[in-house]
Amino acid sequence: MGVKIAVLREQAEGERRVSATPETVKKFIGLGAELAVEAGAGATASIADQAYADAGATVADRASVLADADIILGVQGPEPASIASAKSGAWLAAGLNPFGERARVDAYAAAGIEALAMEFMPRITRAQSMDILSSQSNLSGYKAVLDAAGEYGRAFPMMMTAAGTVSAARVFIMGVGVAGLQAIATARRLGAQVSATDVRSATKEQILSLGAKPIFVESVKGIEGEGSGGYATEMSEEYQKAQAELVSSHIAKQDIVITTALIPGRPAPRLISDAQIASMRSGSVIVDLAVESGGNVEGAVAGEVIERHGVKIVGHRNVPSRLAADTSALFARNLFNFLSAFWDKDKGAPVLDAEIGDAIRLTQGGKVVNPRLLT
Numbered sequence: 001m002g003v004k005i006a007v008l009r010e011q012a013e014g015e016r017r018v019s020a021t022p023e024t025v026k027k028f029i030g031l032g033a034e035l036a037v038e039a040g041a042g043a044t045a046s047i048a049d050q051a052y053a054d055a056g057a058t059v060a061d062r063a064s065v066l067a068d069a070d071i072i073l074g075v076q077g078p079e080p081a082s083i084a085s086a087k088s089g090a091w092l093a094a095g096l097n098p099f100g101e102r103a104r105v106d107a108y109a110a111a112g113i114e115a116l117a118m119e120f121m122p123r124i125t126r127a128q129s130m131d132i133l134s135s136q137s138n139l140s141g142y143k144a145v146l147d148a149a150g151e152y153g154r155a156f157p158m159m160m161t162a163a164g165t166v167s168a169a170r171v172f173i174m175g176v177g178v179a180g181l182q183a184i185a186t187a188r189r190l191g192a193q194v195s196a197t198d199v200r201s202a203t204k205e206q207i208l209s210l211g212a213k214p215i216f217v218e219s220v221k222g223i224e225g226e227g228s229g230g231y232a233t234e235m236s237e238e239y240q241k242a243q244a245e246l247v248s249s250h251i252a253k254q255d256i257v258i259t260t261a262l263i264p265g266r267p268a269p270r271l272i273s274d275a276q277i278a279s280m281r282s283g284s285v286i287v288d289l290a291v292e293s294g295g296n297v298e299g300a301v302a303g304e305v306i307e308r309h310g311v312k313i314v315g316h317r318n319v320p321s322r323l324a325a326d327t328s329a330l331f332a333r334n335l336f337n338f339l340s341a342f343w344d345k346d347k348g349a350p351v352l353d354a355e356i357g358d359a360i361r362l363t364q365g366g367k368v369v370n371p372r373l374l375t
Helices: 022-030 049-055 062-066 102-110 125-130 132-151 178-189 203-209 237-251 274-279 319-341 354-360
Strands: 004-007 034-038 058-060 071-076 091-095 114-117 159-161 164-166 170-174 193-197 256-259 285-288 304-308 311-315
Touching (some): 022 034, 022 049, 034 049, 049 058, 058 062, 125 319, 132 256, 170 237, 178 193
Parallel strands (some): 004 034, 004 071, 034 058, 091 114, 170 256, 285 311
16 A cells, blocks of 8 residues: 555634645545545535545545545644644645744644645745745735725726726735735736835846836845845845835825735734825725735734725735635645655655755654754
8 A cells, every 4th residue: 555645624714725636636646645535625625525536535534534644734734633643753744834833833743743844845946836835825916906906996997988087096016926926917907007016126127027117216225135045035224214215105196005025934024004004095905915924014904804094904814715726726736746756656655855855844753853943
């Protein structure tokens, strides 16, 4: 019998995604693995248990799925108590939020679980197809624009009618990573006038390539904002001041602002102050995609749409889960691409290399071993 892979039903509140689809189940079985899927795992992502069974998986209760499982797949890290029956040495591959859920990581170590944090995947070329942050952020950026459109009481495109002309909405994207780029593209497709900014000067060309207007500080030179692995880093006080002045004057003219700025392991940087919100016209909308990490927008509330100074501030939790069918398909492929890339045909199981294995492995042999958690 080959490696047994367990697919869990997510138990976190509001989580609608699933870590495997019938497509990836078939692919794993093609590698020689045995797949066991917890009953109801795909229900909220529009995947019936029968679809998994038809793909060749066993569908059962959690205890049966976990029994003798070599690899456990999840979207979010399961509560340690819920996988207490898993055997020592089993791998757990999921989005584990290592900085925010350190106690849970310690519990995995104590239980002998080898926890693999998919969000620690290094940003290198060969790991792009394994990167859950990119795949999920892509759809988050798209959904943020749709959420803004849903709250905005006006149209996005310019419309010329017999009764007069409707002006195009002005949309400003703050943070031009994967989510920001998709937000730019989506807002452009809807007909908005789009502008964008980022601390990394290299993104200017990307903004222009999508037909948007870059809003950058030009007076402060030599600050690139490029951190390790393609992530943004925090800027100097001089740059932050110049950026704030430029952005303040720009925000006051915008109808919709979408913020996407995150710094791994740190609270989200504050991009929009209460005074800047007050400068926007009544009926404007701000979508804060970083609300669960402390928020880019002053006063944003995780899980709520609130109103301040006549401006709606959208703070939906777990935005990828709001497109569960598509985000699940991408997340599941990330996991398959990861495990299949290291599949050893002779052993009938994946064998990780040092470059990627050491980057994502949090626990091993009963201890927390990842350097990012030991400093």
